[in-house]
Amino acid sequence: MKTQRQIGIKQYKAAGFVGEQQELVRNTVIPYQYDVLRDKADTEKSHVFDNFRNAAASLSGEDVGDGFYGMVFQDSDAAKWLEAAAFSIATKPDSELEEKADELIALIASAQDGDGYLNTYFTIKDRNKRWTNLLEGHEMYCSGHLFEAGAAYYEATGKRELLEVCLKNAEHIYNRFVTDGKEGYPGHPEIELALLKLYRASGDERCLELAKHLIDVRGVDRDFYKKEKQARDWTVWGNNADDHDYQQNGQPVRQQSDATGHAVRAVYLYTGMADMAGETDDDELFKACQRLWESITARRMYVTGGIGSTVHGEAFSVDYDLPSDTAYSETCASVGLMFFASRMLEIRPSAEYADVMEQAFYNTVLAGMARDGKSFFYVNPLECIPGISGVSPTHRHDLTQRPGWYSCACCPPNVARTVMSLGQYAYGENEDTAFCHMYAAGEVIFKNGVELKCDTSYPFDMNVRYKALKGGKTALRIPRWSTETVIKLNGKKIEPDISEGYAYIALNDDDVLDIRLDYEPKLIFASGRVPELTGKACICRGPLVYCFEGVDNDGDVMSLRLTSDIVTEVIRANGLDNVPALSVKLLRSKGVDRLYSREKPTLTDAYATAIPYFCWANRGETQMRIWLPIVL
């Protein structure tokens, strides 16, 4: 059923904007996160290395006492770092980094039990509690992240040690849930998508079979967690075992239609489902994925590609409940949305999926990381009001500034690995066609023989040049937002066939393809069904959502009003280097200061500076707003 697949991690060498982001991750984030894992950074204690050391010691019969520290899923931080390191090494060999990775891999291997089990929380704390709490225990979640790292590291280096650890662990899980037929499915989905990667890296059919089993069994017994809870005498957080929405287990997955519950869990699950549907030609499963995709993107997604609007359970709310200032919109959820989009795209190359993938990446995912790579947002509001944000009881989660690290450190390494593997999302291929989903600058060598070089300042500039180092059939996504697209082949305008937002063009060796997308900043309006956004508009330019920050606008963006005729000019904003800001002609409202008044506010012409949303909160605590009231 897959019509094209992601390229491998070595096939894309980034340049331009993506290259800059990758260098930032390579030079700053990966070394920093490595220090965090070893507790050498001046931030939240991590203890990840020590957890593995203590687990290994415990397996050797040493008494390590209270030797575990951190969240129940602390192990996954090591896996995510390894995966990012693998991606980095794949395109830029680095023997020092590889040595560090090998050491960590050896440490992880030493913590693996004889039967393949591998989890420091349970190994250190109480081996008898293994598999007794799938609802909260995150054992399969940690395994999943390890499998992703194992597959990536093998692909990057050809070294099998971590892969073998993973396969042994997968075999352990397979034996338990498939061979021995034990009941259960993971509280936090992730292993499903990871097993498919491990399957493709290793060829071990049991990985595919186990993934299929875990997808198929989910929600068939919706009371599984309830029974599990009754049968155990311990808990991690006392999670409610009956919240089927939160757990995506109210129905078998093939019957689900609404994206519900914990947003990261949801999109990780849907990613596994879509990947499985494509891998096994499962049309019923794909149809469920289409319904869930529609539920998210047509009714439950922010304009920033953020999802999971409520802090309660870090979860999807009901349709059209998309508050700006109290948004949750977790960075990891947008990373997961990219995963889901990419797998849907593999089945059906349609701009519908690629547009959202790009929207999530260039806005919420990138907003998750400071421009210096040293601090991170977990939560990504669309409006920030110092004095209320981070302070009011309903806004406590909406911080005004990125912290350096989190005790629950899922988001920073998730941004790192996504940036480092962007080529996999940007490019795909099948036997005869090279697919360009995102205009990522750099060089791509496709396995089908096509070789492309992409020159562009995208997303800051909308001119993209592809040079065919080696020609062949190429499919180029034309974003839905680009209403005026000019394509030139060797300087001559062409009008290629476009199907589902993809232009199919045959390139000869040395052909030069120039694409010019819509330059103009545009106003975006929301459906009248979103109460929060009635009477408002925001500005997008290409894939970038723009926002207004107080620091550029006399400290006050609440008084800004858009008009329907938008006039802008590209300018530079202080402290944002080469990022194109916009000077926007608009109106500023001046009213009396009384709480309520009959005095009509006056509107005066003004110019205000808008910057790409992902750059917000890099210049101190200040007001920020994406959606402005519009005066029509």
Added chain:
Amino acid sequence: MKTQRQIGIKQYKAAGFVGEQQELVRNTVIPYQYDVLRDKADTEKSHVFDNFRNAAASLSGEDVGDGFYGMVFQDSDAAKWLEAAAFSIATKPDSELEEKADELIALIASAQDGDGYLNTYFTIKDRNKRWTNLLEGHEMYCSGHLFEAGAAYYEATGKRELLEVCLKNAEHIYNRFVTDGKEGYPGHPEIELALLKLYRASGDERCLELAKHLIDVRGVDRDFYKKEKQARDWTVWGNNADDHDYQQNGQPVRQQSDATGHAVRAVYLYTGMADMAGETDDDELFKACQRLWESITARRMYVTGGIGSTVHGEAFSVDYDLPSDTAYSETCASVGLMFFASRMLEIRPSAEYADVMEQAFYNTVLAGMARDGKSFFYVNPLECIPGISGVSPTHRHDLTQRPGWYSCACCPPNVARTVMSLGQYAYGENEDTAFCHMYAAGEVIFKNGVELKCDTSYPFDMNVRYKALKGGKTALRIPRWSTETVIKLNGKKIEPDISEGYAYIALNDDDVLDIRLDYEPKLIFASGRVPELTGKACICRGPLVYCFEGVDNDGDVMSLRLTSDIVTEVIRANGLDNVPALSVKLLRSKGVDRLYSREKPTLTDAYATAIPYFCWANRGETQMRIWLPIVL
């Protein structure tokens, strides 16, 4: 320090709108609530009568086992009903009702311990736990409500039985906290304002002294609850003893400036403080009250006179955090705001206080009760979206329809007693002047000799006629919202002295005073500091805030847009009898239905129906919105 005081409960006989509301309470709410207390109504179990019976039996040495049911403050429901019944009897004798009240009073008296202690929760459950949990135990809160009922019933009937029960209970508390010097102050303030009423009804100076003590001691030891919690081995809800904002005990009350924490507790406390300041000429205390008043009304109050914007702790949030759709805005908090306003007014007759008192009454307090008197809102949002309100995790408290009763039944009886005693808020007096704070139709006999008859359809009509049955000096509030006020004395326009929004006019016997206030519906704008309300406006007419409901507007009020030139016509709305609705000329936005789109919504001329906010949710579940985007 008091320059005028509330009139007594027998001095005002209501007519017009207030009369209708009182008849509704008298004929429907009081009988219904009586049935609830005895568990004869088809609603939430109350058990109030049974609690008193079981407490009495327990005092006689009977084993009543698990004989208490309900909230720790369940007793207060009886007291609030008695108080409403007293107000009803005061102006319309009713021997049957009085008999029921006397029976309940006898029942209450039978549950009083020999030492004056009176609380069924502790008497039934464990007498040893008395006074060990002031943070959560609500003992003084329940006493306070009983004192209010005792004072009112004595004033209404001249019967002393309940008054004696109250004085004995007050003496018990006085002995504990004043004579014996035990530490502590009530977790839920209320007794302070009640003791002042009991003092005025009985003349017992110890009541004044105890109230003063409890006000003075609050916050001096801000860790009192913490120590108390450490010293006890039980809890009601596990409340946080360190949340000084919630408890209004971060500082001694005289130093407080921000209205914080549980909104009902806050305004009950401030009411006691203001009453005490006036009673004892305590300027420092009055200054604190002025700061707290300013904190509420200038920065933390809805246009509906609702306060306490967050569900978290039913509390005040930070300045300018006033969300419409997730508002808490508890009915009882607006009742308490009326109390606070009335006490401030006693010290300084200024329209500043009376305007807010009226704003709270005609909007949030009345919205708390259905038009048939049979169902009640606890929470009063300014926007309702079926599908989100009451459903989304952040909107669960914002119900779309009034339930019949609540397990925590504070609000329904609070509305009842406020409506029944409206004369006390509407009229005041001192030795030589009769004060008209609200234009409440009916007859008022002032102790200073003035007798007024007020004819008006206010708040539905802005023409008010006062006839002086007996003349004298009269002070008439001119609301700040009435920019064009015409006053005629015996048909002749006069321009009286106006001081702080009060027109002072000397009336002779049989003089007729006609006041014509601003008729015109006006647009109200909010300060630019309220992020929620930027680019929006609402409509007020006199003291009434208007809202738009889907039921009058094709099911869709989200697409309505106001313009700055407001044109309206008074009409009738279906199912709302004599309530004047408004037909408003405005614009309706029509956009595409996609979640986000570049397609500009079109605006077409339209007429929409607005109704007074207090009438919302009387015609089925439907959208409701007060603040609309404004197209300038």
